Amino acid sequence: MTAMLEMRGVRKSFAGVQALRDVSFTVEAGQIHALVGENGAGKSTLMKVLSGVYPAGSYDGSIVFDGEERRFRDINDSEALGIIIIHQELALIPLMSIAENIFLSHPPSRFGVIDRHAVHRRTAELLAQVGLRESPDTLITDLGVGKQQLVEIAKALSKRVRLLILDEPTASLNEADSAALLERLLAFREQGIASILISHKLNEVARVADRITVLRDGRTVDSIDCRTERIEEDRIIRSMVDRDLAHRFPKRSAEIGEPVMSVENWSVYHPLHPERQVIKNVDFKLRRGEVVGIAGLMGAGRTEFAMSLFGRAWGTNVSGKVRLEGHEADLSSVPAAIAAGLAYVTEDRKQLGLILAADVRKNVTVASLRKVSERGVIDDVVELRAASDYRTRMRIRCSDVYQATGDLSGGNQQKVVLSKWLMTDPKVLLLDEPTRGIDVGAKYEIYSIINELAEAGRGVVVISSEMPELLGICDRICVMNDGAFVGEFDKDDATQEKIMRAIMRNVRMSGSRADDGVARAGGEAR
């Protein structure tokens, strides 16, 4: 095969900071090339250089595409050659239909009047190609993230894509949707469409990539040809972080004490469809010093379960009992839940977790201002002390506590969110996808923090779609499906396969079970 794209000696700096120092990068026709590296390693910068977001002249080095040196002035120049980039934050307009979104920039038209029939027909063809069974008239807002991702790919296909760049396409997808997406990439490879896949998930990289290139600190540090070499995750991780992560998960000696939280007969209905029961009379127990994982597919009800516990922040017609340290707890509102000793770290840091424009200090103290104030007046010295304290303890990397949280990296933002909840001194922490979109090094730090929390005698619930993570940090893993717990495994007993089997068996079952409200299959999988 011949090189379709060759980037040679690319250097790029921002205001004195060298983001890329001498990167070389080659993609062959019909190749899936994975690009991995920690956040800030330069992956996104490299892709922006390639797609013309940073125009020729603003960087050093050369881009050769189809054997010719190219100087892209903007993204239109690269798209004209079939280089299409799909960003992590999808660029779809929610209240427009699939068809309108796909043909947003160049709709088939005659004298400026859009040919609706042609748009509809061609959209249907493209959707068939990406394997999305939806009407072209469906609004984007009615689709899940997985399907939206496919719409983006269909949009790329409409532009006659030759090199598809995907920036963390599966970050917010569950396993099934991720697998479907990766299948698409493999199918495109057969048609000669090359892909660059940026991902933190090494298992999926290993599954589909023909070549894996590792970036670190703006340099290419390793490149593995998957057809001739064996893929070793440890080797990749080592190159990414330049430190031996023989243990991807920190060791912990669990000291599990008496029960700290017990949930009985918890039932929640959907806020928009009040007849739909989303959490089906579940029981749940958590002990002091214990880390319990909740596994399940997206839409299984895990987030809904956690948020409904946290002061009924989700759902209507919530019923059931919660005991915290043996006493029945009032969880009727978020302030009540916080007062009772519950904390919820959201899966959506930017939308629900942080005030991005506000500084680190204000974000850390917002949930416990009472602790730094007297009669409603904030003592700014005490507040600053508290914030600086958490900055040191959690190793939040920021210039000072007056830095806006929006300027921090994902890992450091997550540490700010965790600090906020630690400051409320909770008995139980509900962590929803605590390491989503965070690089390997920061993940390790978050795991260490989780360990410290458990060692301090708090109960921790971790919701995660990454099974190795659950297996690595939890003492016990509960499997949720369709609003009920369908399996439970002890740390020593749990394997990825067993969990997946528990999920899949019940996915099939839930079809026939239909309206069986009391679906408690907790014991059977054990």
Next chain:
Amino acid sequence: MTDKTVSLPESPRHSGFIKNNLRNYGMLLSLLAIMLFFEIVTDGTLLQPLNLTNLVLQNSYIVIMALGMLLVIVTGHIDLSVGSVAGFVGAVAAVLMVRYHVGYPIAFIACLLLGGAIGAAQGYWVAYFKIPSFIVTLAGMLVFKGLALAVLQGQSLGPFPSTFQKLSSGFIPELFPSAGTLYPTSLLIGVVLAFVLVLASAKSRAREQAHGIEVEPYAFFIVKSVALAGAVLYFTYLIASHRGLPNVLVIMTALIALYGFVTRRTVVGRHIYAVGGNAKAAKLSGVKTERLTFLTFVNMGVLAALAGLVFAARLNTATPKAGLGFELDVIAACFIGGASAYGGVGRVGGAVVGAMIMGVMNNGMSILGIGIDYQQVIKGLVLLGAVCIDVYNQRR
């Protein structure tokens, strides 16, 4: 060689400090520049004691409403009804006091309660029913404009009892009579105020320093304090050489101090900014977002009522046209003062400076004899320019 290495890291930090603070004081400097400009082109008329007193009286109701509007804007909303509400409350005040001869204190309190009730009625839809505030208050603007007409039956109503007029046209009583052209009580209050301000900022600086918090350079602090004290003293000197401190100025200063404190130093203030910055995140952090939004509208209603009373007292009559277009000046004052239309950002000091910029321009252009037509054009361009500069600064 060693000297160089020691002094080098120092200088960029200082210039960095000044640069950061220039942004905070940018609008204040603009106000000073605008005042200087009009002082020169009006041959010193602008800062004549009589004119300065008038300037305060003319703008008091805008400043009062800007305090409430700032909170509304910070929570991410807008209130278009304030002008109509002010006019309506003025009309009700006239009906109560002139037609039914209700006593001034009772009527005054009843009007403030009415304002609060109006704010509650509007805030309820915004906070709990999630109807966009733009629509709710647009409706309110029409409703209360109409009600003002109805209450007054389309006619002006006045005059008010003289005690009520004192609200706007009165001055604080003089404790040391016959002191020539100067009013010593007002001057004394000014001196005390300047002293207290400087002392307070020195104390807070010392406290921060004692706790190892980075503070502004000493020289900068001295310059700032001298400038602040100087400005307060000069201003009170001018005011004292006319008829002393107007009652309205006392009310206004107290309100500015109160709202400045609430926004910067209290839990409620911090929560308001949190709601504007990210309502969902604030709610999940235990902030009662709906109730806070509701309360900012109630507060706005009370302040609009107060402004309506001040305006009615100043005109000494309630007219159906009172309050017309006030909302535009009030909103403009907040945005000129650096509030963000997206919520979460804005300072009380900024809104006050913004209101004063609008006031000085109105006054200055009137002295120059510029027609009302071009005054509006110029004010509009200043609003756009101020916000553009702000956006540009934030992008950098």
